[in-house]
Amino acid sequence: MSTAVPEPGPKDAVTTHAAAGPDVDVVAIAPDPEVAAGIIEDTPLEDIFDAGTTAQAQEIISRYPMSRSALLPMLHLVQSVQGYVSQEGIAFCAKQLDLSDAEVSAVATFYTMYKRKPCGEHLVSVCTNTLCAAMGGDAIYKRLQTHLGSEEEPLGHNETAGTPNEPGSITLEHAECLAACDLAPVIQVNYEYFDNQTEDKAVALVDALRAGKKPAPTRGAPLSTFKGAELQLAGFFPEDEAAYRRDVDGPSQAVETLRGAKLAQERGWVAPVAQDVPLPEVEKK
Numbered sequence: 001m002s003t004a005v006p007e008p009g010p011k012d013a014v015t016t017h018a019a020a021g022p023d024v025d026v027v028a029i030a031p032d033p034e035v036a037a038g039i040i041e042d043t044p045l046e047d048i049f050d051a052g053t054t055a056q057a058q059e060i061i062s063r064y065p066m067s068r069s070a071l072l073p074m075l076h077l078v079q080s081v082q083g084y085v086s087q088e089g090i091a092f093c094a095k096q097l098d099l100s101d102a103e104v105s106a107v108a109t110f111y112t113m114y115k116r117k118p119c120g121e122h123l124v125s126v127c128t129n130t131l132c133a134a135m136g137g138d139a140i141y142k143r144l145q146t147h148l149g150s151e152e153e154p155l156g157h158n159e160t161a162g163t164p165n166e167p168g169s170i171t172l173e174h175a176e177c178l179a180a181c182d183l184a185p186v187i188q189v190n191y192e193y194f195d196n197q198t199e200d201k202a203v204a205l206v207d208a209l210r211a212g213k214k215p216a217p218t219r220g221a222p223l224s225t226f227k228g229a230e231l232q233l234a235g236f237f238p239e240d241e242a243a244y245r246r247d248v249d250g251p252s253q254a255v256e257t258l259r260g261a262k263l264a265q266e267r268g269w270v271a272p273v274a275q276d277v278p279l280p281e282v283e284k285k
């Protein structure tokens with residue numbers, strides 16, 4: 001068995017990352033073994049990402065002084081096409097941005113919003129961080145696992161009930177704090193909030209999604225699909241003002257969130273004026 005240590009850098013990145021362990025995200029960096037062995041043919045990038053998507057990629061790049069800064073929205077763009085970041089998606093981003101596949105993979109595998117497996121029509125994220133977990137988030141997640149799977153085979157993290165990309169399919173994930181602790185336990189569907197959840201409310205929510213309905217989120221924009229949300233995250237919205245408003249407008253405040261500010265207002269509480277404090281001296285180098 002070879003003990004040679006791979007050199008860092010794009011050339012040996014597959015070997016370097018694979019050496020870290022059998023991580024599913026890391027495995028996805030490596031080229032498809034069947035393609036590499038010539039058993040199946042590689043799909044040309046233009047067959048997946050058409051001229052319209054390429055034009056959108058160029059538009060994203062034009063927003064930044066340096067093209068590589070466009071990588072995050074560009075990864076959302078490829079997810080809006082395929083429902084995940086595939087090996088082809090990584091190659092597309094790399095080509096558009098003049099980066100190596102390894103550089104794009106390193107970013108795509110770092111953030112949980114970039115999915116390594118095809119997602120369902122809807123992504124359901126249950127917060128199981130401390131406060132939500134204590135308020136029922138753990139129980140909600142477990143209930144959805146068996147409701148979307150079965151008692152014998154509960155649906156796992158990032159697994160999909162139904163066929164990915166097909167109507168009514170749902171990918172379930174447990175999420176870290178979704179920044180709505182005052183409304184715990186919370187669920188997001190395609191990153192829109194459903195606050196103050198219970199097990200029964202969560203079951204009714206996923207049943208409605210499976211039936212093709214789009215329940216209104218508690219706050220924020222109306223519900224779209226995972227791919228639709230990804231296009232918005234890439235920065236693309238309808239040009240027509242009315243259509244744009246329909247896509248993005250929604251209640252943005254929660255009573256619970258404003259309760260502290262309201263109390264302070266009623267009681268005349270104000271924050272103390274910040275004093276001008278000189279910055280500490282730092283040693284010159």
Ligand code: FES
Nearest residue numbers: 127132177178180
């Ligand atoms: S712990 Fe769930 S939103 Fe913060």
